Amino acid sequence: MKNVSIDTLTDAVLGYCGKDTDPRLMQLLDGLLNHMHAFAKETKLTHAEWLTAVEFLGRIGDISTPTRNEYVLLSDVTGLSSLVDMIGSQHAGTSSSVLGPFHILGAPDLPVGGDLKQDNDGATVIVKGRVRTPDGTPIKGAVIESWQTADSGLYSNVDETQDDYNLRCSIKVGDDGAYSFSSIRPAPYMVPDDGPVGDLLHATGRDAWRPSHFHFIVVAQGYKSLVTEVFPSDDPYLDKDAVFGVREDLIMNYVERTSLDDVPDGLAIDRNVTMPFYTVDFDFVLVPDEA
Amino acid sequence: MKNVSIDTLTDAVLGYCGKDTDPRLMQLLDGLLNHMHAFAKETKLTHAEWLTAVEFLGRIGDISTPTRNEYVLLSDVTGLSSLVDMIGSQHAGTSSSVLGPFHILGAPDLPVGGDLKQDNDGATVIVKGRVRTPDGTPIKGAVIESWQTADSGLYSNVDETQDDYNLRCSIKVGDDGAYSFSSIRPAPYMVPDDGPVGDLLHATGRDAWRPSHFHFIVVAQGYKSLVTEVFPSDDPYLDKDAVFGVREDLIMNYVERTSLDDVPDGLAIDRNVTMPFYTVDFDFVLVPDEA
Numbered sequence: 001m002k003n004v005s006i007d008t009l010t011d012a013v014l015g016y017c018g019k020d021t022d023p024r025l026m027q028l029l030d031g032l033l034n035h036m037h038a039f040a041k042e043t044k045l046t047h048a049e050w051l052t053a054v055e056f057l058g059r060i061g062d063i064s065t066p067t068r069n070e071y072v073l074l075s076d077v078t079g080l081s082s083l084v085d086m087i088g089s090q091h092a093g094t095s096s097s098v099l100g101p102f103h104i105l106g107a108p109d110l111p112v113g114g115d116l117k118q119d120n121d122g123a124t125v126i127v128k129g130r131v132r133t134p135d136g137t138p139i140k141g142a143v144i145e146s147w148q149t150a151d152s153g154l155y156s157n158v159d160e161t162q163d164d165y166n167l168r169c170s171i172k173v174g175d176d177g178a179y180s181f182s183s184i185r186p187a188p189y190m191v192p193d194d195g196p197v198g199d200l201l202h203a204t205g206r207d208a209w210r211p212s213h214f215h216f217i218v219v220a221q222g223y224k225s226l227v228t229e230v231f232p233s234d235d236p237y238l239d240k241d242a243v244f245g246v247r248e249d250l251i252m253n254y255v256e257r258t259s260l261d262d263v264p265d266g267l268a269i270d271r272n273v274t275m276p277f278y279t280v281d282f283d284f285v286l287v288p289d290e291a
Numbered sequence: 292m293k294n295v296s297i298d299t300l301t302d303a304v305l306g307y308c309g310k311d312t313d314p315r316l317m318q319l320l321d322g323l324l325n326h327m328h329a330f331a332k333e334t335k336l337t338h339a340e341w342l343t344a345v346e347f348l349g350r351i352g353d354i355s356t357p358t359r360n361e362y363v364l365l366s367d368v369t370g371l372s373s374l375v376d377m378i379g380s381q382h383a384g385t386s387s388s389v390l391g392p393f394h395i396l397g398a399p400d401l402p403v404g405g406d407l408k409q410d411n412d413g414a415t416v417i418v419k420g421r422v423r424t425p426d427g428t429p430i431k432g433a434v435i436e437s438w439q440t441a442d443s444g445l446y447s448n449v450d451e452t453q454d455d456y457n458l459r460c461s462i463k464v465g466d467d468g469a470y471s472f473s474s475i476r477p478a479p480y481m482v483p484d485d486g487p488v489g490d491l492l493h494a495t496g497r498d499a500w501r502p503s504h505f506h507f508i509v510v511a512q513g514y515k516s517l518v519t520e521v522f523p524s525d526d527p528y529l530d531k532d533a534v535f536g537v538r539e540d541l542i543m544n545y546v547e548r549t550s551l552d553d554v555p556d557g558l559a560i561d562r563n564v565t566m567p568f569y570t571v572d573f574d575f576v577l578v579p580d581e582a
Contacts, residue, residue, distance in 0.1 A: 002529065002530065002537055002538075002539050002542060003539055004373070004377075004535055004537070004538065005377070006374065006377045006378060006381075009370050009373060009374050009377070009535060010370065012370070012535065013369060013370040013535065016495075016497050016498070016531065017495040017496060017497060018495060018496020018497065019496075020496055021494065021495045021496055022494070025494060025495070026495075027334060028334055028336075028340065029495070031330045031333055031334045032330055033369060033370065035326035035327065035329060035330045036326065036369070036371060037370065037371070037374055038326060039322045039323055039326045040371060040374050040375055040378060041374070041378065042322055043318060043319055043322045044378055045319075045375055045378060046375070046378075046379060047375055047376070047379055047387075047518075049319065050366070050371070050372070050375045054360070054362050054363055054366065057348075057351075057352075057362045058352075058355065058360070058362060060348075060352065061348075061349075061351065061352020061353070061355055061362075062352070064349065064352060069345070069349070071345050071348045071349060071352075072345055075341070075345065078304060078324060078327070079300050079301065079303070079304040079324065079328065080327060080328070080331060080341070081341070082295070082300060083297065083300055083328055083331050083332070084331055084336055084337070084338055084341045085338070086295075086296070086297045086300070087297065087331065087332065087335055087336060087337075088337060088338055090297075096338075203312065203313070203316060204307075204308040204309060204312045204316070204317075204320070205308060205309020205310070205311055205312055206307050206308060206309065207307070227338075238293060239293065240307065244295055244300060244303065244304065246293055246295065247293075247295065248293050248294055251293060
């Protein structure tokens, strides 16, 4: 455009798009370009700052691998991932929270009441609850996938000393919607801060710590799939999660126990239970899939 | 934050930043996060769409190399690069325009009046003009760097058939601020559209063509450096440049000539001049560097 100006450029870019463009793509581009251009105009973004941003993105690309997604980490620490989760969680069910970069496919099956702790160090925790609808009806046949850190704060897929699927499982609930398993308390950990996103955290004086949590994906036919994580009420990092994943309804109480009599019914805990151990009661509430 | 919500998240993220954060970085983050979060909220961005965006950025990282910067290309086709250029060009000097991805360091010196055409195919063009201030004072000692496509539409650094520095030069102007050189008319070309940015262009029915142009960087001590490009008034793509680089003051007339008598004085054009040939008169206007 010969006569393009600061004020007409955004409409010029959008105007170049053809009439056959998918309406939702057009809506997203309209919003994104208007906001990006407004940002540049309001801050009077300089060419040097633009170049710094381009180099920053280049470093994000360079450090990313199949097991380290620095783009997702950038989205996480800037709150965008949590915002998208919250936008998609405006219903009566359990809140979504960040998937994070440590999920891998193929978690092995574990029966209800099974033990995930095995030879892992760490305090024993027994997690139980139900998968149900908002009005309390059990959801038969729901499948719960869980993954967590070892006591070292590391996930199995980034730690050579752990088996590939250590502390990962997939549990199919019974007709009563109930699930339970024994494991260890997950440990708090820092998000990777040795790359460009870490540089951003350091430049802004921010913490890289995340409170300890179990990750869960819960799926059931006819219901909206739930990707979430669940945090203990006593974690020191609960109010300064680097990726803003904590929600009020995702906080659970770890109840300290000192007697095997307190092991929930139906759990064959004739195993390596350390004392004290902890019990957690947490229901996953799914909402019907409208789609 | 236990009680973080869609409405409080943006302030929560900004509130995590320490008080010692550089004020300009804080200002940029404030603007960027507010706009990015507003975009997600206004469009009700879904997790699936967010994932598509993450994968798109991942593909941009994967395809980028030292000689192909797909991040810059994305910034270019979305108008952001041109917007930043225009924000920085609000003065009485020649407008800036996109640097583009084809600049390489180390262009060889060419004397004023020298020939860049050499054995290249294409119509001869003689470019001349002055480097001056807005009030017409010549700027002694200014250095003009120029690069352009061959007749094939390709730059030397992405075409194995060309010498490394073909059609690239660095000219130091005389005391009168005057410069001139002979070359070929650059050719229109398409920006690379075989990667993710090309997919975006195709999905929105957009053209990948750029009008033909000379790239210039003009530097002189005490003046703001100028990065720009100059377009012929007769180019068919002048009004649909894929990267929005055209400005009214960057359009020049190619005057068609059929006699060597029309070669400007002082230019030793006893060389490979094709007929008809073209002359261009274009001044670069620099403004004092306030910094």
